Amino acid sequence: MRKKYGPLYVTPLTVWLAAFFVIPISIIVYYSFLTKRPATGGVIHQFSLEAYTALINPLIFRIALNTFWVACVSTVIMIALAIPTAYYMARSKYKNFFLLLVIIPFLTNFLIRIYAWMAILGNNGILNNALASIGLIDSHIQFLYNVNAVILLTVYTYLPFAILPLYSTIEKFDFSLLEAARDLGATKLTAMLRILFPNIRAGITTAVLFTFIPAFGNYAIPQIIGDAGSYMLGNVIARELTVTRNWPLASSLSVVLTTLTTLGVLLFMRFNRSATEGAAAMAAAAKRRQGMRAAI
């Protein structure tokens, strides 16, 4: 008898997903097959593949490669930083304190934090002034408005998303396994590589998905502190949507981006079967966020 109410319980979620995920995505897909209204921009409700053929363009291809490259470099840096951090946190007596430290940045708005970084890295910023006052530099160093600044800020922004899933897997790891490996003749490094890493693979997978996807869909960071060399797909979409007003093109690019990311995630998960269902669910949520951001 109790089972009868089952479908009722999922109704709120169904409504939520339909309203905020399925419908917007459908609109984007629909718009991508429409014709661009000339001159003023917007759409004419008339079928066209023009928006897709326009994507076959060396410039867009180059930007896509660049986006992929920046996302990859950022992800590698984040994982490399997050594993030792999460390991230390999990073994520390002050776990909860460190968790709090990781979460604290979320209490401040994302854009405000980026502007804070500009105050630090700017030509007349804190860092340049500090370096000049101790006589290390004569003129300022150009920290901002290049691809390195984009990578730095991407790493800064999404690092907690790498630390948290890694922390939760490492915390469950049985550290006596490392002692067993040492006991059986492994050096500290071998024990880490052959025992720790395979056993926290689920956490690494989740961390990669959580960081790569938002880094790939990056828009605000390159917009504010990037230059032409760090122009990313997210920026193209935003420009086509707001400046050029080529809505079909913005939509087709979003559709391709979302499809590629989804395929990539599925492929990646296939290679990492140990990734838990929980990780998959969280990855789907992250992907949804990314899809929405690209759509906005």
Add this chain to the structure above:
Amino acid sequence: MKGSLVTIKNVEKSFGGFRALKGVSLEIKKGEFYSLLGPSGCGKTTLLRIIAGFEEPSAGAVLLDGRDMVPIPANRRPVNTIFQTYALFPHLTVFENVAFPLRLKKLPNATVKDKVQQFLELVKLPNEGKKLPAQLSGGQKQRVAIARALINEPSVLLLDEPLSALDAKLRQHMLIELDTIHDKIGITFIYVTHDQQEALSVSDRVAVMNEGEIVQIGTPFEIYESPTSPFVAHFIGETNYIIGAVTRLIDEVRVEIEFPEIGAVVAYRDKPLSVGDSVKMTIRPEKIRISTELPEGLSEKFNVLSGNVDEVIYSGFQSKFFVRMGERTMFRVFKQHVRYFMDEKAINWKDQVYIWWHYNDSFIVEVGET
């Protein structure tokens, strides 16, 4: 001492302000089955971890075959450990778990295969190589852990409460198996346990530890039959204590002690005593006989007392009787059932009974001030 393989010299270990080991010294012979026995927190596991190389002693030396082990890291010591939780690698098959030390040495595949098979056979798991640890029962996991720890052919095997996660029946079985493996391969075993039954049944020698110190070292027989302190007497098996005063030194081996509520009792005299000494005497409950009738023709070497049964605990193979001698004196007496209800009249609650024991079985564990 010549012929000793492992020498522990005045080892100390402090964690913060806590002194886990307060100067421990041991000599373990080659091929010995040596147990470290004590209650939890006595420092036995810390000592084992120091021998394994997981902890560094704050002071003192650990010698293996005359070589100082302290500067040598865990992975280069000829010592392997069986962990309390087995610590099998969950992502590797049984075969790869056992092969792990050989893979580290980069031995050829064929050699690895042969050797792993040989050790899986030793622990009676020849066909489980392809399984993952999660697919094994507790006893099987234990066997894999044993095979993995032995495959490097260490000169010492360290066992950290290896049977504590198994149920009672299986524990008994694995204990016998461990003993068989020890006899077969002949290396030194250092066995940490808090279970006196385990320690007594398989060890060549036992070191009883308490609060970071060794309180007694001896064969299981010595530890049980002649504990040198009330702690050991109490920790190993059950015992009766009674405090009284020496009234007469009868001869070389006998002493008469006067106890309140009981009167005079003769005990074994194995330490210097003088009349008037306050002493703590111990007598094991299973060494005392009990009956409702006093048997005829008992030799004068037996102490005979009488009291009332306060409580009877029947536990199948034996019954435990609590016999009250007075307001503050009670004796525990264990009676083994040979032919229960057949060989004599049953003893019930509130019965008046006689208890008697050979003076030799009661001895003094502590001499206090007069």
